Amino acid sequence: MSKSETELWAALQADVDGLNGPGITQKTRLETLPQWDSLAILLVITHFEQAHGIVLSGNQIRACKTGRELLQLIPR
Amino acid sequence: MLSSLSNIRIAGLALSTGSVTRDFIADGLALGLERAQLERISQTVGLKERKVTAPGITALDLCEDAARRLLDEMGIDASAIDAVIFVTQTPDHSQPNNSSLLHGRLGLCKSTAAFDLAMGCSGWVYGLHQAALLCAHGGAARVLLCAGDTLSRLTNPLDRATDPLFGDAGSAALIEKTGHAPAMHFNLEADGSGAKSICVPAGGARLPATPLTKQEIKDAEGNIHHAENLQMNGSDVFNFTLREVPGSVASVLKMAGWTPMQADALILHQANRFMVSTIGKKCGFAPEKTPMDSVEKFGNQSSASIPCTLIHALGAPLQEKTLKVVACGYGVGLSWGSVALELGPIVVAPLQSFPKL
Numbered sequence: 064m065s066k067s068e069t070e071l072w073a074a075l076q077a078d079v080d081g082l083n084g085p086g087i088t089q090k091t092r093l094e095t096l097p098q099w100d101s102l103a104i105l106l107v108i109t110h111f112e113q114a115h116g117i118v119l120s121g122n123q124i125r126a127c128k129t130g131r132e133l134l135q136l137i138p139r
Numbered sequence: 140m141l142s143s144l145s146n147i148r149i150a151g152l153a154l155s156t157g158s159v160t161r162d163f164i165a166d167g168l169a170l171g172l173e174r175a176q177l178e179r180i181s182q183t184v185g186l187k188e189r190k191v192t193a194p195g196i197t198a199l200d201l202c203e204d205a206a207r208r209l210l211d212e213m214g215i216d217a218s219a220i221d222a223v224i225f226v227t228q229t230p231d232h233s234q235p236n237n238s239s240l241l242h243g244r245l246g247l248c249k250s251t252a253a254f255d256l257a258m259g260c261s262g263w264v265y266g267l268h269q270a271a272l273l274c275a276h277g278g279a280a281r282v283l284l285c286a287g288d289t290l291s292r293l294t295n296p297l298d299r300a301t302d303p304l305f306g307d308a309g310s311a312a313l314i315e316k317t318g319h320a321p322a323m324h325f326n327l328e329a330d331g332s333g334a335k336s337i338c339v340p341a342g343g344a345r346l347p348a349t350p351l352t353k354q355e356i357k358d359a360e361g362n363i364h365h366a367e368n369l370q371m372n373g374s375d376v377f378n379f380t381l382r383e384v385p386g387s388v389a390s391v392l393k394m395a396g397w398t399p400m401q402a403d404a405l406i407l408h409q410a411n412r413f414m415v416s417t418i419g420k421k422c423g424f425a426p427e428k429t430p431m432d433s434v435e436k437f438g439n440q441s442s443a444s445i446p447c448t449l450i451h452a453l454g455a456p457l458q459e460k461t462l463k464v465v466a467c468g469y470g471v472g473l474s475w476g477s478v479a480l481e482l483g484p485i486v487v488a489p490l491q492s493f494p495k496l
Contacts, residue, residue: 102184104374105184105373105374105413108374118378119378121372121378
Protein backbone atom coordinates (compact mmCIF):
# COMPACT_ATOMS: atom_id res chain seq x y z
CA MET A 64 0.00 0.00 0.00
CA SER A 65 1.43 3.36 -0.95
CA LYS A 66 2.14 5.90 1.75
CA SER A 67 -0.03 8.96 2.21
CA GLU A 68 1.27 12.49 1.62
CA THR A 69 1.30 12.99 5.39
CA GLU A 70 3.47 9.92 5.93
CA LEU A 71 5.84 10.89 3.10
CA TRP A 72 6.18 14.41 4.52
CA ALA A 73 6.81 13.07 8.05
CA ALA A 74 9.54 10.77 6.74
CA LEU A 75 11.19 13.65 4.85
CA GLN A 76 11.03 15.89 7.93
CA ALA A 77 12.58 13.14 10.06
CA ASP A 78 15.64 12.98 7.79
CA VAL A 79 16.05 16.67 6.95
CA ASP A 80 16.45 18.82 10.06
CA GLY A 81 15.98 22.03 8.08
CA LEU A 82 12.37 21.01 7.31
CA ASN A 83 11.60 20.07 10.90
CA GLY A 84 10.36 22.72 13.32
CA PRO A 85 7.29 24.37 14.84
CA GLY A 86 4.81 25.57 12.27
CA ILE A 87 6.64 24.12 9.26
CA THR A 88 4.17 22.49 6.85
CA GLN A 89 4.19 21.25 3.26
CA LYS A 90 3.01 24.73 2.24
CA THR A 91 5.79 26.66 3.95
CA ARG A 92 8.01 28.47 1.47
CA LEU A 93 11.43 26.81 1.72
CA GLU A 94 13.32 30.08 1.21
CA THR A 95 11.89 31.38 4.50
CA LEU A 96 13.40 28.52 6.55
CA PRO A 97 16.64 29.47 8.33
CA GLN A 98 18.14 26.01 7.86
CA TRP A 99 17.18 25.55 4.20
CA ASP A 100 20.80 25.55 3.05
CA SER A 101 23.35 23.42 1.19
CA LEU A 102 23.41 20.90 4.04
CA ALA A 103 19.61 20.53 3.88
CA ILE A 104 19.90 19.85 0.14
CA LEU A 105 22.43 17.06 0.78
CA LEU A 106 20.04 15.57 3.32
CA VAL A 107 17.15 15.73 0.82
CA ILE A 108 19.29 13.99 -1.83
CA THR A 109 20.14 11.26 0.70
CA HIS A 110 16.53 10.84 1.80
CA PHE A 111 15.26 10.45 -1.75
CA GLU A 112 18.00 7.97 -2.61
CA GLN A 113 17.46 5.83 0.48
CA ALA A 114 13.66 6.08 0.75
CA HIS A 115 12.67 6.21 -2.91
CA GLY A 116 15.70 4.93 -4.85
CA ILE A 117 16.18 8.03 -6.97
CA VAL A 118 19.15 10.41 -7.08
CA LEU A 119 17.98 14.02 -7.43
CA SER A 120 20.20 16.86 -8.61
CA GLY A 121 20.76 19.95 -6.51
CA ASN A 122 19.03 22.03 -9.20
CA GLN A 123 15.89 19.87 -9.05
CA ILE A 124 15.70 20.47 -5.33
CA ARG A 125 16.52 24.18 -5.49
CA ALA A 126 13.72 24.64 -8.04
CA CYS A 127 11.13 23.55 -5.46
CA LYS A 128 9.43 26.40 -3.63
CA THR A 129 7.66 24.35 -0.95
CA GLY A 130 7.74 20.97 0.76
CA ARG A 131 4.78 19.91 -1.34
CA GLU A 132 6.79 20.49 -4.50
CA LEU A 133 9.58 18.34 -3.03
CA LEU A 134 7.06 15.52 -2.46
CA GLN A 135 5.94 15.80 -6.08
CA LEU A 136 9.43 14.61 -7.10
CA ILE A 137 8.65 11.17 -5.67
CA PRO A 138 7.89 8.73 -8.53
CA ARG A 139 4.24 7.53 -8.37
CA MET B 140 38.12 0.85 -18.09
CA LEU B 141 38.54 -2.52 -16.43
CA SER B 142 42.05 -3.83 -15.79
CA SER B 143 43.56 -6.69 -13.80
CA LEU B 144 47.30 -6.78 -13.12
CA SER B 145 49.06 -9.69 -11.45
CA ASN B 146 52.28 -10.26 -9.52
CA ILE B 147 52.53 -6.75 -8.10
CA ARG B 148 52.34 -5.70 -4.48
CA ILE B 149 52.27 -2.56 -2.41
CA ALA B 150 55.30 -3.00 -0.17
CA GLY B 151 55.08 0.09 2.02
CA LEU B 152 53.13 3.24 2.85
CA ALA B 153 53.91 6.56 4.49
CA LEU B 154 52.12 9.88 4.85
CA SER B 155 53.04 13.33 6.10
CA THR B 156 50.36 15.88 7.01
CA GLY B 157 50.47 19.62 7.38
CA SER B 158 51.60 20.79 10.81
CA VAL B 159 48.89 23.38 11.58
CA THR B 160 45.65 22.21 13.21
CA ARG B 161 42.48 24.07 12.23
CA ASP B 162 39.28 23.67 14.26
CA PHE B 163 35.96 23.90 12.40
CA ILE B 164 33.96 25.45 15.25
CA ALA B 165 36.68 27.90 16.33
CA ASP B 166 37.29 29.04 12.74
CA GLY B 167 33.57 29.57 12.17
CA LEU B 168 33.15 31.54 15.39
CA ALA B 169 36.10 33.73 14.38
CA LEU B 170 34.21 34.57 11.17
CA GLY B 171 31.16 35.59 13.23
CA LEU B 172 29.04 32.50 12.47
CA GLU B 173 26.52 31.13 15.00
CA ARG B 174 27.72 28.31 17.25
CA ALA B 175 24.43 26.38 16.93
CA GLN B 176 24.67 26.35 13.14
CA LEU B 177 28.33 25.33 13.25
CA GLU B 178 27.56 22.48 15.65
CA ARG B 179 24.70 21.31 13.41
CA ILE B 180 27.05 21.10 10.43
CA SER B 181 29.86 19.57 12.48
CA GLN B 182 27.64 16.80 13.82
CA THR B 183 25.85 16.04 10.57
CA VAL B 184 28.74 16.27 8.11
CA GLY B 185 31.54 15.33 10.49
CA LEU B 186 33.73 18.41 10.20
CA LYS B 187 35.94 18.73 13.28
CA GLU B 188 39.67 19.23 12.74
CA ARG B 189 42.02 19.32 9.79
CA LYS B 190 45.76 19.63 9.31
CA VAL B 191 47.03 22.24 6.89
CA THR B 192 50.55 23.22 5.91
CA ALA B 193 52.57 26.01 7.45
CA PRO B 194 53.42 28.89 5.08
CA GLY B 195 55.99 27.94 2.46
CA ILE B 196 55.38 24.18 2.65
CA THR B 197 54.06 22.50 -0.50
CA ALA B 198 52.80 19.09 -1.57
CA LEU B 199 56.30 18.40 -2.89
CA ASP B 200 57.78 18.96 0.58
CA LEU B 201 55.15 16.72 2.20
CA CYS B 202 55.68 13.91 -0.32
CA GLU B 203 59.46 14.17 -0.09
CA ASP B 204 59.25 13.78 3.68
CA ALA B 205 56.91 10.77 3.33
CA ALA B 206 59.15 9.20 0.66
CA ARG B 207 62.34 9.64 2.68
CA ARG B 208 60.73 8.16 5.79
CA LEU B 209 59.32 5.23 3.81
CA LEU B 210 62.60 4.38 2.07
CA ASP B 211 64.42 4.72 5.38
CA GLU B 212 61.91 2.48 7.17
CA MET B 213 62.19 -0.13 4.40
CA GLY B 214 65.97 0.11 4.13
CA ILE B 215 65.75 0.74 0.38
CA ASP B 216 68.29 2.90 -1.41
CA ALA B 217 66.95 5.51 -3.81
CA SER B 218 69.00 3.90 -6.59
CA ALA B 219 66.62 0.91 -6.49
CA ILE B 220 63.66 2.99 -7.72
CA ASP B 221 62.85 2.52 -11.42
CA ALA B 222 60.13 5.16 -11.70
CA VAL B 223 58.53 7.91 -9.65
CA ILE B 224 54.94 9.03 -10.24
CA PHE B 225 53.68 12.23 -8.61
CA VAL B 226 49.91 12.70 -8.37
CA THR B 227 48.95 16.29 -7.59
CA GLN B 228 46.83 19.26 -8.61
CA THR B 229 48.94 21.67 -6.56
CA PRO B 230 52.45 21.36 -8.06
CA ASP B 231 55.22 23.78 -7.15
CA HIS B 232 55.30 25.13 -10.71
CA SER B 233 53.50 24.70 -14.03
CA GLN B 234 56.97 23.66 -15.27
CA PRO B 235 58.95 21.62 -14.32
CA ASN B 236 56.75 18.88 -12.94
CA ASN B 237 56.84 17.76 -9.30
CA SER B 238 58.11 14.27 -10.14
CA SER B 239 61.26 15.75 -11.71
CA LEU B 240 61.80 17.99 -8.68
CA LEU B 241 61.36 15.01 -6.37
CA HIS B 242 63.67 12.95 -8.60
CA GLY B 243 66.36 15.58 -8.04
CA ARG B 244 65.73 15.95 -4.31
CA LEU B 245 65.93 12.20 -3.69
CA GLY B 246 68.98 11.82 -5.92
CA LEU B 247 67.35 9.20 -8.14
CA CYS B 248 69.27 7.66 -11.04
CA LYS B 249 69.07 9.01 -14.59
CA SER B 250 67.56 5.67 -15.58
CA THR B 251 64.60 6.36 -13.24
CA ALA B 252 61.51 7.56 -15.12
CA ALA B 253 59.57 10.49 -13.62
CA PHE B 254 56.13 11.84 -14.55
CA ASP B 255 53.14 13.57 -12.98
CA LEU B 256 49.46 12.74 -13.02
CA ALA B 257 47.34 15.88 -12.68
CA MET B 258 44.52 14.25 -10.76
CA GLY B 259 42.79 14.91 -7.45
CA CYS B 260 40.68 12.71 -5.21
CA SER B 261 40.63 9.73 -7.59
CA GLY B 262 44.35 10.13 -8.26
CA TRP B 263 45.78 7.60 -5.84
CA VAL B 264 43.90 4.74 -7.51
CA TYR B 265 44.82 6.01 -10.99
CA GLY B 266 48.44 6.37 -9.83
CA LEU B 267 48.45 2.88 -8.35
CA HIS B 268 47.24 1.54 -11.69
CA GLN B 269 50.05 3.35 -13.52
CA ALA B 270 52.62 2.03 -11.05
CA ALA B 271 51.25 -1.49 -11.35
CA LEU B 272 51.33 -1.23 -15.17
CA LEU B 273 54.99 -0.18 -15.10
CA CYS B 274 55.79 -3.21 -12.96
CA ALA B 275 53.61 -5.63 -14.91
CA HIS B 276 54.51 -4.55 -18.44
CA GLY B 277 57.00 -1.68 -18.30
CA GLY B 278 60.14 -3.27 -17.02
CA ALA B 279 60.09 -1.64 -13.59
CA ALA B 280 60.84 -3.63 -10.45
CA ARG B 281 60.04 -0.82 -7.98
CA VAL B 282 57.91 2.30 -8.45
CA LEU B 283 57.56 5.15 -5.97
CA LEU B 284 54.02 6.54 -6.05
CA CYS B 285 53.67 9.92 -4.37
CA ALA B 286 50.26 11.57 -4.08
CA GLY B 287 49.59 14.81 -2.29
CA ASP B 288 47.94 18.21 -2.38
CA THR B 289 47.70 21.47 -0.51
CA LEU B 290 44.13 22.38 -1.44
CA SER B 291 43.83 24.60 1.64
CA ARG B 292 45.91 27.11 -0.33
CA LEU B 293 43.30 27.30 -3.08
CA THR B 294 40.20 27.94 -0.99
CA ASN B 295 38.86 31.31 0.08
CA PRO B 296 38.52 31.60 3.88
CA LEU B 297 35.11 33.22 3.35
CA ASP B 298 33.81 30.32 1.23
CA ARG B 299 32.17 28.00 3.72
CA ALA B 300 31.34 25.47 0.98
CA THR B 301 35.02 24.64 0.48
CA ASP B 302 37.40 26.18 3.02
CA PRO B 303 36.43 24.10 6.09
CA LEU B 304 36.77 20.83 4.18
CA PHE B 305 40.38 20.49 3.11
CA GLY B 306 43.50 19.31 4.85
CA ASP B 307 46.99 19.07 3.31
CA ALA B 308 49.04 15.88 3.04
CA GLY B 309 51.60 14.04 0.97
CA SER B 310 51.86 10.27 0.70
CA ALA B 311 54.41 7.77 -0.57
CA ALA B 312 53.82 4.15 -1.55
CA LEU B 313 56.35 1.66 -2.86
CA ILE B 314 54.96 -0.72 -5.48
CA GLU B 315 57.03 -3.80 -6.31
CA LYS B 316 57.02 -6.53 -8.92
CA THR B 317 56.82 -9.92 -7.25
CA GLY B 318 56.47 -13.47 -8.43
CA HIS B 319 53.45 -14.58 -6.49
CA ALA B 320 50.89 -11.86 -5.69
CA PRO B 321 47.18 -12.17 -6.51
CA ALA B 322 45.85 -9.74 -9.13
CA MET B 323 44.87 -6.17 -8.41
CA HIS B 324 41.53 -5.43 -10.08
CA PHE B 325 40.87 -1.87 -11.26
CA ASN B 326 37.96 0.08 -12.70
CA LEU B 327 38.90 3.60 -13.84
CA GLU B 328 36.16 5.92 -15.13
CA ALA B 329 35.48 9.59 -15.90
CA ASP B 330 32.70 12.00 -16.88
CA GLY B 331 34.08 15.19 -18.35
CA SER B 332 30.59 16.65 -18.78
CA GLY B 333 30.70 17.37 -15.05
CA ALA B 334 34.14 19.01 -15.14
CA LYS B 335 32.89 22.38 -13.88
CA SER B 336 31.48 20.86 -10.68
CA ILE B 337 34.93 21.13 -9.05
CA CYS B 338 37.02 23.84 -10.65
CA VAL B 339 39.67 26.52 -10.21
CA PRO B 340 38.60 28.74 -13.13
CA ALA B 341 41.65 31.02 -13.40
CA GLY B 342 45.41 30.70 -13.18
CA GLY B 343 45.93 28.32 -16.11
CA ALA B 344 46.41 28.93 -19.83
CA ARG B 345 42.67 29.42 -20.53
CA LEU B 346 42.27 32.28 -18.07
CA PRO B 347 45.63 33.50 -16.78
CA ALA B 348 45.82 35.12 -13.36
CA THR B 349 45.34 38.91 -13.45
CA PRO B 350 44.15 41.48 -10.91
CA LEU B 351 40.64 40.92 -12.32
CA THR B 352 40.71 37.21 -11.47
CA LYS B 353 41.34 38.16 -7.83
CA GLN B 354 38.15 40.19 -7.53
CA GLU B 355 35.90 38.51 -4.98
CA ILE B 356 32.23 37.81 -5.61
CA LYS B 357 29.47 36.57 -3.30
CA ASP B 358 27.48 33.59 -4.59
CA ALA B 359 23.79 32.78 -4.04
CA GLU B 360 24.55 31.09 -0.72
CA GLY B 361 26.61 33.99 0.58
CA ASN B 362 30.01 32.36 0.07
CA ILE B 363 32.80 34.62 -1.13
CA HIS B 364 35.47 33.55 -3.61
CA HIS B 365 37.37 34.71 -6.67
CA ALA B 366 38.30 33.03 -9.94
CA GLU B 367 41.63 31.71 -8.64
CA ASN B 368 39.91 29.90 -5.76
CA LEU B 369 38.77 26.30 -5.73
CA GLN B 370 35.01 26.28 -6.34
CA MET B 371 32.77 23.29 -5.82
CA ASN B 372 29.09 22.51 -6.36
CA GLY B 373 28.67 20.23 -3.35
CA SER B 374 25.25 18.86 -4.26
CA ASP B 375 26.34 17.99 -7.81
CA VAL B 376 29.42 16.20 -6.49
CA PHE B 377 27.39 14.29 -3.90
CA ASN B 378 24.85 13.39 -6.57
CA PHE B 379 27.64 12.07 -8.83
CA THR B 380 29.19 9.94 -6.10
CA LEU B 381 25.85 8.37 -5.16
CA ARG B 382 25.23 7.62 -8.82
CA GLU B 383 28.65 6.25 -9.79
CA VAL B 384 30.65 4.96 -6.82
CA PRO B 385 28.49 1.98 -5.78
CA GLY B 386 28.62 0.53 -9.30
CA SER B 387 32.36 1.08 -9.50
CA VAL B 388 32.94 -0.69 -6.18
CA ALA B 389 30.60 -3.53 -7.21
CA SER B 390 32.55 -4.02 -10.45
CA VAL B 391 35.92 -4.59 -8.75
CA LEU B 392 34.31 -6.79 -6.11
CA LYS B 393 32.95 -8.92 -8.95
CA MET B 394 36.35 -9.05 -10.68
CA ALA B 395 37.95 -10.21 -7.43
CA GLY B 396 35.16 -12.71 -6.78
CA TRP B 397 34.37 -11.20 -3.38
CA THR B 398 31.19 -10.09 -1.67
CA PRO B 399 31.16 -7.09 0.70
CA MET B 400 30.98 -9.66 3.53
CA GLN B 401 34.19 -11.35 2.30
CA ALA B 402 36.16 -8.11 1.94
CA ASP B 403 37.88 -6.82 5.06
CA ALA B 404 37.58 -3.10 4.37
CA LEU B 405 36.18 -0.49 2.01
CA ILE B 406 38.50 2.52 1.95
CA LEU B 407 36.63 5.42 0.38
CA HIS B 408 38.11 8.81 -0.43
CA GLN B 409 37.48 10.80 2.74
CA ALA B 410 35.44 13.69 1.35
CA ASN B 411 33.57 14.04 4.62
CA ARG B 412 32.10 11.64 7.16
CA PHE B 413 28.54 12.05 5.88
CA MET B 414 29.47 11.10 2.31
CA VAL B 415 31.64 8.16 3.36
CA SER B 416 28.91 6.82 5.63
CA THR B 417 26.16 7.21 3.01
CA ILE B 418 28.19 5.72 0.14
CA GLY B 419 29.61 2.89 2.26
CA LYS B 420 26.08 1.85 3.18
CA LYS B 421 24.99 2.02 -0.46
CA CYS B 422 27.95 -0.19 -1.43
CA GLY B 423 26.67 -2.84 0.98
CA PHE B 424 29.50 -2.57 3.50
CA ALA B 425 28.96 -2.57 7.26
CA PRO B 426 29.99 0.70 8.96
CA GLU B 427 32.75 -1.09 10.90
CA LYS B 428 34.34 -2.07 7.56
CA THR B 429 34.18 1.48 6.20
CA PRO B 430 36.68 3.64 8.11
CA MET B 431 35.58 7.27 8.32
CA ASP B 432 37.47 8.74 11.26
CA SER B 433 40.48 10.13 9.43
CA VAL B 434 38.52 12.91 7.73
CA GLU B 435 37.45 14.29 11.12
CA LYS B 436 41.06 14.46 12.22
CA PHE B 437 42.89 15.46 9.04
CA GLY B 438 40.25 16.88 6.65
CA ASN B 439 39.70 15.99 3.00
CA GLN B 440 43.25 15.34 1.77
CA SER B 441 42.46 14.91 -1.94
CA SER B 442 44.67 12.20 -3.51
CA ALA B 443 46.33 11.45 -0.15
CA SER B 444 43.14 10.52 1.69
CA ILE B 445 43.12 6.82 0.74
CA PRO B 446 46.72 6.13 1.86
CA CYS B 447 46.06 8.20 4.99
CA THR B 448 43.02 6.09 5.83
CA LEU B 449 44.89 2.85 5.11
CA ILE B 450 47.58 3.91 7.59
CA HIS B 451 45.28 5.51 10.16
CA ALA B 452 42.63 2.80 10.26
CA LEU B 453 44.49 -0.33 9.16
CA GLY B 454 48.16 0.46 9.77
CA ALA B 455 48.60 -2.03 12.62
CA PRO B 456 46.92 -5.08 11.03
CA LEU B 457 48.51 -4.36 7.65
CA GLN B 458 51.95 -4.79 9.20
CA GLU B 459 50.95 -8.26 10.41
CA LYS B 460 48.69 -9.90 7.86
CA THR B 461 46.95 -9.80 4.49
CA LEU B 462 43.64 -7.96 4.18
CA LYS B 463 41.17 -7.98 1.33
CA VAL B 464 40.78 -4.27 0.63
CA VAL B 465 38.59 -2.33 -1.78
CA ALA B 466 39.48 1.35 -2.28
CA CYS B 467 37.66 3.99 -4.28
CA GLY B 468 38.63 7.57 -5.03
CA TYR B 469 36.21 10.05 -6.64
CA GLY B 470 36.21 13.74 -7.39
CA VAL B 471 37.60 16.39 -9.71
CA GLY B 472 37.32 15.61 -13.40
CA LEU B 473 34.82 14.25 -12.73
CA SER B 474 36.71 11.01 -12.33
CA TRP B 475 36.55 7.96 -10.15
CA GLY B 476 38.52 4.76 -9.73
CA SER B 477 38.22 1.60 -7.66
CA VAL B 478 40.66 -1.17 -6.89
CA ALA B 479 40.27 -4.53 -5.14
CA LEU B 480 43.53 -5.95 -3.84
CA GLU B 481 45.01 -8.23 -1.25
CA LEU B 482 47.18 -5.92 0.85
CA GLY B 483 49.77 -6.80 3.49
CA PRO B 484 51.91 -7.56 5.30
CA ILE B 485 53.53 -4.21 4.41
CA VAL B 486 55.87 -1.68 5.97
CA VAL B 487 53.92 1.25 7.42
CA ALA B 488 55.81 4.37 8.47
CA PRO B 489 54.04 6.25 11.27
CA LEU B 490 51.73 9.13 10.34
CA GLN B 491 53.42 12.40 11.21
CA SER B 492 53.32 16.06 10.39
CA PHE B 493 55.88 17.98 8.37
CA PRO B 494 57.72 19.76 9.83
CA LYS B 495 57.62 17.26 12.67
CA LEU B 496 56.19 18.81 15.84
